[in-house]
Amino acid sequence: MNATSEHLERFYSVIPAGGIGSRLWPLSRADAPKFLHDLTGSGQTLLRDTWDRLVPLSGEQRVMVVTGRAHRAAVERQLPELTDPNVVLESEPKDSSAAIGLAAAILLRREPDVIIGSFAADHVIKDKRGFRRSVIEAAAVAEAGYIATIGITPAEPAIGFGYIHCRGSLDVSGAPSALLVDSFVEKPDLETAQGYLASGNYLWNAGMFISRADVLLEQLGQSKPELLAGLNELADAWDTPRRGAVVDKVWPGLEKIAIDYTVAEPAAKAGRLAVIPGAFDWDDVGDFASIGKLHSGGRKKDLAILGENARVLADSSSGVVISQTGRLISLIGVTDIVVVDTADALLVTTTANAQRVKSVVDALKLSGRNDVL
Amino acid sequence: MNATSEHLERFYSVIPAGGIGSRLWPLSRADAPKFLHDLTGSGQTLLRDTWDRLVPLSGEQRVMVVTGRAHRAAVERQLPELTDPNVVLESEPKDSSAAIGLAAAILLRREPDVIIGSFAADHVIKDKRGFRRSVIEAAAVAEAGYIATIGITPAEPAIGFGYIHCRGSLDVSGAPSALLVDSFVEKPDLETAQGYLASGNYLWNAGMFISRADVLLEQLGQSKPELLAGLNELADAWDTPRRGAVVDKVWPGLEKIAIDYTVAEPAAKAGRLAVIPGAFDWDDVGDFASIGKLHSGGRKKDLAILGENARVLADSSSGVVISQTGRLISLIGVTDIVVVDTADALLVTTTANAQRVKSVVDALKLSGRNDVL
CATH class of the missing domain: 3.90.550.10 (Spore Coat Polysaccharide Biosynthesis Protein SpsA; Chain A)
Structure with missing residues (x-):
């Protein structure tokens, strides 16, 4: 070698x-x-x-x-x-x-x-x-x-x-x-x-x-x-x-x-x-909290915004916004929030609950709503 | 008389x-x-x-x-x-x-x-x-x-x-x-x-x-x-x-x-x-917090859902959801939340911040975004 x-x-x-x-x-x-x-x-x-x-x-x-x-x-x-x-x-x-x-x-x-x-x-x-x-x-x-x-x-x-x-x-x-x-x-x-x-x-x-x-x-x-x-x-x-x-x-x-x-x-x-x-940095980006962390460099107060056409108006808010629709997203006084805005489904949670997102997917599977999975 | x-x-x-x-x-x-x-x-x-x-x-x-x-x-x-x-x-x-x-x-x-x-x-x-x-x-x-x-x-x-x-x-x-x-x-x-x-x-x-x-x-x-x-x-x-x-x-x-x-x-x-x-009941339904109150009868833990075709999946969440789009709305661990989902604009705030919504409208007016007003 x-x-x-x-x-x-x-x-x-x-x-x-x-x-x-x-x-x-x-x-x-x-x-x-x-x-x-x-x-x-x-x-x-x-x-x-x-x-x-x-x-x-x-x-x-x-x-x-x-x-x-x-x-x-x-x-x-x-x-x-x-x-x-x-x-x-x-x-x-x-x-x-x-x-x-x-x-x-x-x-x-x-x-x-x-x-x-x-x-x-x-x-x-x-x-x-x-x-x-x-x-x-x-x-x-x-x-x-x-x-x-x-x-x-x-x-x-x-x-x-x-x-x-x-x-x-x-x-x-x-x-x-x-x-x-x-x-x-x-x-x-x-x-x-x-x-x-x-x-x-x-x-x-x-x-x-x-x-x-x-x-x-x-x-x-x-x-x-x-x-x-x-x-x-x-x-x-x-x-x-x-x-x-x-x-x-x-x-x-x-x-x-x-x-x-x-x-x-x-x-x-x-x-x-x-x-x-x-000794290098690594993240499996396992949930929305880690996306927030990746973008904020660990700073708690930041709002990470992802999405090419994202239009976000935020007032006293922090967390992660992911926009896929180009709709105006307005946040007021929500901290450590996670908002994921897609054409057919919207998720609102907090970074502390990010690991629980999988349970929603499981619930959707159980109820046969495969159209949004 | x-x-x-x-x-x-x-x-x-x-x-x-x-x-x-x-x-x-x-x-x-x-x-x-x-x-x-x-x-x-x-x-x-x-x-x-x-x-x-x-x-x-x-x-x-x-x-x-x-x-x-x-x-x-x-x-x-x-x-x-x-x-x-x-x-x-x-x-x-x-x-x-x-x-x-x-x-x-x-x-x-x-x-x-x-x-x-x-x-x-x-x-x-x-x-x-x-x-x-x-x-x-x-x-x-x-x-x-x-x-x-x-x-x-x-x-x-x-x-x-x-x-x-x-x-x-x-x-x-x-x-x-x-x-x-x-x-x-x-x-x-x-x-x-x-x-x-x-x-x-x-x-x-x-x-x-x-x-x-x-x-x-x-x-x-x-x-x-x-x-x-x-x-x-x-x-x-x-x-x-x-x-x-x-x-x-x-x-x-x-x-x-x-x-x-x-x-x-x-x-x-x-x-x-x-x-x-x-001596009768009355409300001017001045903000989203009062909508929540109207629907919950004052109970704090409830989630009020408005919208004919609302599809809401909520886990440990309370507040008000207003759905005009028929999109699936999923809430996880968000309390006293306000989510208003319309075709061209999304609002996420809390009932405690409901009175501040007008400031968003003012900001949108100032920035000339009349398309969503």
Whole structure:
């Protein structure tokens, strides 16, 4: 591994672009998922931001996107450089084990020694250089046979993220900051999060995985042999005329499960999971409160306004306004408010209630109001 | 005056239907003023409610409506029984002295001993019988040569209404509860309002005036002789072919001033203003907080929802939602909220800030955004 070369050798970026982002309803929808929105004010979508972050690492010929059939056109509009062999379409969502596992299996057949790095399409990182440094270390660890992740050094006792519990350091050339992972822990309560922060042994789980494709698939096969068999059948047919028929046969039966459970946690238990503590900024933009935070730089009194044609008249108000309609939005004396104004649905809540937005989506699903989902 | 007859003798109802209701923006607009909305959930507009309240007193042939030219069609749709001689159109708004004064002057020429009762088009009274009892007493007082008003017995130390300070009782046959008015006082602060309530000598000023037309005009002439001269010129021409020409000549120059200043306050000073303490419910529905109160019956936790096609999904929320668009409105964890959702403008505020809505309208006027006013 030569970290000074223009691109990382053997490295292939994989972008699973699948999640809708239910906590960002009614902005995010089945037909307008989170990764197709500009949530940072950068002027481009989160997917495009992700692409721009990865191309310097792997080159634009070596970025694979796994997405739903329904999003193909939108993804290709965002990424005109994306070539056909780098597009993997899911006929229905099957969660991250299938998405990343299939990418790994396809790439393994094309390049037996490939190292893949999987990065969500809808996260925000501003410090590209810091990100790049961490990925280079992670790739070195992956080359040594570990499954690597990049954990984010906590900036605060966040309760909206899962954490990675680290133990001793790892002696791998080219990865001076690498640590061994002890375990993954779920989103904590505030007191627990404060303890994590104080201990210095916990990092935020940003869901980034860097691994040799063969190592990742082997670990997946130990947890879920049937799932691996299905992915191998798909990958064997992928670059042949049989692809369509095999997808139709195999894809619907694949188990729907997150890669955290099939690869990351078992690998941690087996002592094969390494983590690079990333010192860069990172946010999964999980809810409207984090959008507000991204835009205000942490200042409480600000009002973040998103939307190209937003017309907002605010008096003594703070929070987040997202406007998709061009209607005049007037706020008077509402603090930490969240207003999301779309053509067919309006959401009014507060940043403190931002995590509860998903419950609305669940209620709408239950009542069959799919027209607004 | 025979209070047991079917209708009050000599009595003519006048409904000035002029105010837009700026504190109810963006529901109330120049082209959709407050009186053309159903704010009570009665299924009909406030104007129609007002008509229905007055017809039993004066008969439907004896209700005059003073409104803007722009609202003629809408008013006639609401009141198909309204006959041409009972429609007085203003070419531009000139406030209540001109509106009520012109009605009085026109009616005086048709019936020299007419008693007029003027009642806003956009107030809410549910207890029609109580209202009727008070008007009958007021008409008796008016017959005796006083200018009469009906004050509302305060239910709480409201700070959104002006008050009437009463002194000794008045000995007029047919009006056992009549009092003499000492003075009118402006909207008080809370402490002052509490004092008013405790004293028992203060009533809410509901802007209802009952008077012989000649007495009212004489009082107006003492305060504003030029205004009276203009109204007389208009009234002389009203029922002749010269009406249009005289309106074009005289109306634009009339002074724009509320009848409180030209008639009510001077009459109180002169000891000619009587008040009937009304024991019925009354609300001027001055802002969104009062709409909420009307619908919740005073219970704090309720969410009032107005709008024929309203689709509201509320979780741990209270306040007022007014929906004109049929869009799905979702509220999460917002208390005492006000959401007004119209085709081109959205308002989000709280009931505590309801009085500040007018400042938005003022800001929009200043910035020339008349498209949403």
